Amino acid sequence: RIPLILDVDTGIDDSLALLYLLASPEAEIVAITCTAGNVPARQVAINNLAWLELCGREGVEVSLGAEIPVIQPLMTTEETHGPQGIGHAELPAPSQEISARHATAVWIDTVRSRPGEVIGLVTGPLTNLALALKLCPELPLLLKRLVIMGGAFNYPGNTTPTTEWNIAVDPDAAKIVFDAFSVVPADRRPVICALDVTERIEMKPEHIAALAEAAGSTPAEIISPDDALGLRSTASNTVIRHLSDAVRFYMEFHRDQDQGFLAHMHDPFAAAIALDPSLGTTRAATVDVELAGTLTRGQTVADWRGMWGREPNADIVVDTDPAEFFRMVIDRVGRFARE
Numbered sequence: 648r649i650p651l652i653l654d655v656d657t658g659i660d661d662s663l664a665l666l667y668l669l670a671s672p673e674a675e676i677v678a679i680t681c682t683a684g685n686v687p688a689r690q691v692a693i694n695n696l697a698w699l700e701l702c703g704r705e706g707v708e709v710s711l712g713a714e715i716p717v718i719q720p721l722m723t724t725e726e727t728h729g730p731q732g733i734g735h736a737e738l739p740a741p742s743q744e745i746s747a748r749h750a751t752a753v754w755i756d757t758v759r760s761r762p763g764e765v766i767g768l769v770t771g772p773l774t775n776l777a778l779a780l781k782l783c784p785e786l787p788l789l790l791k792r793l794v795i796m797g798g799a800f801n802y803p804g805n806t807t808p809t810t811e812w813n814i815a816v817d818p819d820a821a822k823i824v825f826d827a828f829s830v831v832p833a834d835r836r837p838v839i840c841a842l843d844v845t846e847r848i849e850m851k852p853e854h855i856a857a858l859a860e861a862a863g864s865t866p867a868e869i870i871s872p873d874d875a876l877g878l879r880s881t882a883s884n885t886v887i888r889h890l891s892d893a894v895r896f897y898m899e900f901h902r903d904q905d906q907g908f909l910a911h912m913h914d915p916f917a918a919a920i921a922l923d924p925s926l927g928t929t930r931a932a933t934v935d936v937e938l939a940g941t942l943t944r945g946q947t948v949a950d951w952r953g954m955w956g957r958e959p960n961a962d963i964v965v966d967t968d969p970a971e972f973f974r975m976v977i978d979r980v981g982r983f984a985r986e
């Protein structure tokens with residue numbers, strides 16, 4: 648099985664990424680490390696513990712990491728992910744405790760004990776990884792692969808006109824990470840899932856309905872915007888019920904942004920890529936992060952043509968088949984929820 652560290656700011660789409668990994672037999676989630684982003688880090692940890700318990704997987708270590716970005720003040724986005732970060736879902740309070748190990752210790756101990764084996768998947772701001780790199784500069788060479796959801800290249804931002812959320816929350820951390828990974832050989836370059844591709848991963852009510860069906864559940868009541876408003880899901884399957892309550896909030900948010908009654912599933916896509924990179928076509932580039940711009944701080948810039956004279960430090964996903972991705976989500980998460 649593929650050992651994996653999941654670093655998250657859970658988060659509605661982080662939640663589905665977690666469920667996808669739990670549902671994937673080839674994945675061994677070694678630990679979940681929590682960072683501040685969508686909601687404060689402690690709430691992120693509680694959300695992860697709650698999902699794990701709901702799924703009967705309370706053995707997975709959940710570790711708290713950075714509660715603030717490396718330099719700039721923290722911003723959170725409850726309007727996007729709900730007051731607790733899981734939309735309209737109300738998960739039972741978890742009984743398992745947050746791990747005594749700090750997230751940076753988890754990253755470092757894990758890669759040192761299993762050199763060349765572990766995949767790191769970051770679907771939140773890069774703060775924890777940046778801090779771990781300061782303590783363990785050889786970390787990039789100890790990982791099997793790093794997959795990041797973050798950035799916007801030939802595409803507008805979702806936080807400012809040029810910045811994507813995970814990078815905008817902690818641009819200094821992102822810069823530390825991209826710089827540090829410039830030492831890895833070409834076959835171990837970080838794989839970047841940026842808005843250019845993740846905004847093509849549109850989850851719609853019919854996907855939730857298909858998930859409910861695959862789980863053997865009664866329908867998840869997320870049929871149309873008007874029907875859905877104010878309703879709690881009555882799905883008979885608890886995982887599907889909570890998931891649809893979470894995702895409905897995300898769909899309402901996207902609708903209120905004039906993007907349609909759908910939800911961009913950035914993080915689950917990155918999770919799928921982490922397990923199977925062949926789901927995406929990639930292009931090598933040298934990536935850097937703008938830190939000085941008065942309008943563009945946090946922008947990810949890709950040099951596709953070697954103009955900077957620096958070796959590529961990233962493989963950016965430029966194309967994928969969203970339908971194939973949703974087939975896998977429905978099949979895996981549906982079956983997992985049914986069991």
Ligand code: BDR
Nearest residue numbers: 658660661770812813913
């Ligand atoms: C990213 O920002 C967060 O709100 C999502 O969870 C995702 O990781 C998309 O820009």
Ligand code: CA
Nearest residue numbers: 658661770771
């Ligand atoms: Ca996230």
